[in-house]
Amino acid sequence: MCKACKIIMKILSILSAILGVLFVIYFWNLDQKLLGWCYVQVNKIFDRKKADVKF
Numbered sequence: 001m002c003k004a005c006k007i008i009m010k011i012l013s014i015l016s017a018i019l020g021v022l023f024v025i026y027f028w029n030l031d032q033k034l035l036g037w038c039y040v041q042v043n044k045i046f047d048r049k050k051a052d053v054k055f
Helices: 003-027 030-048
Strands: none
């Protein structure tokens, strides 16, 4: 194979791997699950703090 063909095949394989990962994330809704977990962690942190309410 020529050198250019090897480079093109390498680029295509990397792009197809990225596309596969993005499809898995979309298919199993992993982005929403991760954000849901992050919201729970942030709420745990801020629920421990006392409110700075001054009247």
